[in-house]
Amino acid sequence: MAQPCTGDHPPRSLPVLHRARQGLTCRFRCGDACAKREPNRSANPYFGEVLGAVLDRRGVLRAGAVLGLAGGAVAVGGPALAAAATPGPPVAPAPSPAPYGLDYATVPPNTDDAVRVPGGYAQNVVVRWGDPILPGAPEFDFDHQTAAAQARQFGYNNDFCGILLLEGPLRRWVLFSNHEYTIEPLMFRDYDAEAPTEEQVRIGLAAHGHSVVEIVRDREGRMTVDVQGPRNRRITGSTEFLLDGPAAGSPLLRTSADPTGTLVLGTFNNCAGGTTPWGTFLSGEENVDQYFANAPADPRLARYGFEPGPSERGWETVERRFDLAQEPNEANRFGWVVEVDPHDPHSRPVKHTALGRFKHEGATIRLSKEGHAVAYMGDDERFDYVYKFVSSATMRKGQSRRAREHNLSLLSDGTLYVARFTGDGAEDGEYDGSGEWIKLAAGSTSFVPGMTAEEVYVFTREAGDKVGATKMDRPEDVEPNPANGHVFLALTNNTDRGKAGKAGPDEANPRADNKHGHVIELVEADDDPTGTSFTWSILLVCGDPADPSTYFGGFDKSQVSPITSPDNLAFDTHGNLWISTDSSQALEQNDGLFGVSLTGETRGRTTQFLSVPIGAETCGPVVTDDFVLVSVQHPGDVDDASPDRPGSHWPDGGSAQPRPAVVNVYREDRGRIGI
Numbered sequence: 001m002a003q004p005c006t007g008d009h010p011p012r013s014l015p016v017l018h019r020a021r022q023g024l025t026c027r028f029r030c031g032d033a034c035a036k037r038e039p040n041r042s043a044n045p046y047f048g049e050v051l052g053a054v055l056d057r058r059g060v061l062r063a064g065a066v067l068g069l070a071g072g073a074v075a076v077g078g079p080a081l082a083a084a085a086t087p088g089p090p091v092a093p094a095p096s097p098a099p100y101g102l103d104y105a106t107v108p109p110n111t112d113d114a115v116r117v118p119g120g121y122a123q124n125v126v127v128r129w130g131d132p133i134l135p136g137a138p139e140f141d142f143d144h145q146t147a148a149a150q151a152r153q154f155g156y157n158n159d160f161c162g163i164l165l166l167e168g169p170l171r172r173w174v175l176f177s178n179h180e181y182t183i184e185p186l187m188f189r190d191y192d193a194e195a196p197t198e199e200q201v202r203i204g205l206a207a208h209g210h211s212v213v214e215i216v217r218d219r220e221g222r223m224t225v226d227v228q229g230p231r232n233r234r235i236t237g238s239t240e241f242l243l244d245g246p247a248a249g250s251p252l253l254r255t256s257a258d259p260t261g262t263l264v265l266g267t268f269n270n271c272a273g274g275t276t277p278w279g280t281f282l283s284g285e286e287n288v289d290q291y292f293a294n295a296p297a298d299p300r301l302a303r304y305g306f307e308p309g310p311s312e313r314g315w316e317t318v319e320r321r322f323d324l325a326q327e328p329n330e331a332n333r334f335g336w337v338v339e340v341d342p343h344d345p346h347s348r349p350v351k352h353t354a355l356g357r358f359k360h361e362g363a364t365i366r367l368s369k370e371g372h373a374v375a376y377m378g379d380d381e382r383f384d385y386v387y388k389f390v391s392s393a394t395m396r397k398g399q400s401r402r403a404r405e406h407n408l409s410l411l412s413d414g415t416l417y418v419a420r421f422t423g424d425g426a427e428d429g430e431y432d433g434s435g436e437w438i439k440l441a442a443g444s445t446s447f448v449p450g451m452t453a454e455e456v457y458v459f460t461r462e463a464g465d466k467v468g469a470t471k472m473d474r475p476e477d478v479e480p481n482p483a484n485g486h487v488f489l490a491l492t493n494n495t496d497r498g499k500a501g502k503a504g505p506d507e508a509n510p511r512a513d514n515k516h517g518h519v520i521e522l523v524e525a526d527d528d529p530t531g532t533s534f535t536w537s538i539l540l541v542c543g544d545p546a547d548p549s550t551y552f553g554g555f556d557k558s559q560v561s562p563i564t565s566p567d568n569l570a571f572d573t574h575g576n577l578w579i580s581t582d583s584s585q586a587l588e589q590n591d592g593l594f595g596v597s598l599t600g601e602t603r604g605r606t607t608q609f610l611s612v613p614i615g616a617e618t619c620g621p622v623v624t625d626d627f628v629l630v631s632v633q634h635p636g637d638v639d640d641a642s643p644d645r646p647g648s649h650w651p652d653g654g655s656a657q658p659r660p661a662v663v664n665v666y667r668e669d670r671g672r673i674g675i
Helices: 023-030 198-207 328-333 401-407 453-458 460-466
Strands: 053-055 061-063 121-128 158-165 172-179 209-217 223-226 233-235 240-244 263-265 270-275 281-285 337-340 350-352 364-367 372-378 382-384 386-394 414-423 432-442 475-480 487-491 518-524 533-541 566-571 577-581 592-596 606-611 617-623 627-633 661-667
Touching: 121 172, 121 209, 121 223, 158 270, 158 627, 158 661, 172 270, 172 281, 209 337, 270 475, 270 617, 364 475, 372 475, 372 487, 414 460, 432 453, 432 460, 453 460, 475 566, 487 566, 518 566, 566 617, 577 617, 592 617, 606 627
Parallel strands: 158 617, 240 350
Antiparallel strands: 053 061, 121 661, 158 172, 172 209, 209 223, 209 233, 240 263, 270 281, 281 337, 337 350, 364 372, 372 386, 386 414, 414 432, 432 533, 475 487, 487 518, 518 533, 566 577, 577 592, 592 606, 617 627, 627 661
C-alpha cells in the first residue's frame, strides 16, 4: 500500500478538473438545503436593526453606517458590503509575538491535494474509510464492497472525533468517530442514482453511524488502531437505539414496527458531538430529512425539511421505514442527541428526547458548580436557533457501577431552553448585548402556550418559533471554554441574510449575504450556566482580512490568516480557541484548522495550523499538549470527480480512490503543540 501523504512533498498529479467543491456534498449531506427555502417561516422579529458597521483603524467594530435593506447592502465607511468584497491575494501573516500554545509557523492558504502542517510537525493517518476495526474484518476493496464488510470496517465521512485516555502501561485511548453521510456516486463505480442496488443501499446504511476504536501511540508519536481492542465497535444505520426521556413512548414516536415508541433502528447524519465529564460520547443527528421519502403534507414535517417524492438515496425501495407515506412517525425518531458508552461495547446507544429534536450540530457539556450537566446545542439551518439543556440531577464522581449508572441518566431529565439575543444598539460602538434563555419544557411540563411537553420535545423548532427565539446564521458548534466557562458559537454562514422578505442584519448577525460566517462569545450571568441570562459579543467576522467587513477581535488584520465558514470548535489546555472550517472554497482555498487567541493584546489573532486536501472539509478537532487530531471529510469532492476520474488520491496516493480519514499531527521532536 502506498504511504500516506505527509505534506513533505509536492502534491500528486490529478486529472484536469474544476476545483470548486461540487454539488454532491450538498445533495448527500443536507439534501441541497441551501438551495431551497429555509424551513423557518416564522415571523419572529429580529432585534435592534443595525444600520451598518464601520471599522476604526485597528479594526474595532463600530456601528453607525447605513444599511441598504432594499438591496441587502451594508455600507462600511462608504464601500458596499452586500456580497462581501472579492477576496484578494492570500494574506501572509507578519511575524508577531505568538500567544502561548499558538507558536507555530503559519500554514499559507493553498489548494494542494495533501494535509499541510507547520514546519517541524509530522503526521500520520490513524484510520480511514474501510479500514478493518473488528477482528475478522476484511481489508478494504473499493470495487468489491459488501454491507457485511462495511459493518466491521471504519465508516464513511467521519466528522466528530473524541478521545478518552485509558488506564494502563501504554499510551492508549478509545477514539469515537461519527459517520455523517455517504456520497454514493463517489463510493461506487457503477452507481445509478435512479436505481441503486439493494447491496449499495445496505452498504450505505452500514457506512453511517459511529466507530469506536482503541488507538495506541508509539514512541515517535504515530497513532494506529488496535483491531483487537476490546472496546472496538461499529454502530450503523441498523443498530438498535433506545429512546429515553420525557417523550419516550409518546404516540408521536410509535410506528408499526415499534408500537412502544422506545426503540429505533439506526442513526443518520451525525455531525459534531461532545465528550462528557462522565466518560461517554455525544453525537448530534442533523440533516435527517433527506433520508425519507413521500412526506405527507404536514407543516410540522415541512418545518424540518421533509418533502414529498422519492429520497436521494432510494432507501425506501429496500426498507419501508424510510417511506413516510407508510410510516409518518418514523421521521420523528431522528434529529436527537445520541449518547454512546464506549466502555461497554454491548450497551445500547441512547437518543435523549429531553434535549429536544432539531438539526443538531452536536452537544457539548459544561458542569455547574453544583454538578448539573449543561448541554449547549446549535440547530444548523439558516435562521434557526441556539439551545441549552440543564439536568435536574448532578453528576456523581468516581467510576463505581452506581455512579456510572447515575451519570448515564443525567441527560434524561432536566429543563430545555432556547436563546433570544438582544443588541444594545450603537451606544457603546460595538456588536454586543445581552440575552435570555427562554424555558421550553421541563419533564412533563410545557412552558410554550398551545403545546404539550411531548410536542415541545418532538417539534422543538415550532416551540422556538412560538416563544420568539432569535434567528441565527446557521449555528453549528457551541462550545464552552474549560478555562473560564465562556461559550463560543460558530455561525457558519447564511447567504440569505438580508434578502427580500427575509430577516436582515442585526447585531448578533451583522452581515447581509453572510457567506463567510462569524463567531460569538457568550458569557453566562454570574458565571452560572444554569441561569437564564447572558451577555454576548462578536469575536470574529470571518473572510478575507482585506475585506473591510471582516473583524478579528480588534487585532491587526495584516497578521491574521484568511478564514471562512467556522464549523467545529475546540480548546487547548491554555484556553486558546481552535476552529475547523467548512467553506465550500468560498475563499478559493482548502479548508483548515486555525488557532485563535482569546486574551490580551493578541485577542483575535487567527493563524492557520493545517490545511486539508482538495475538496475536503476539516472536522472534529481534538487539540492536546502532545498531538492534534482532525477528521478529513469528503476529500476529492470537486466538480466532475467520479471513481473513474478521482478529484483526489489522498490519503494513499498513486491512483487510489480518496478516503475520508482521521489524521494525527505531532511535533517531530516530541515537543508540545504550539510551544
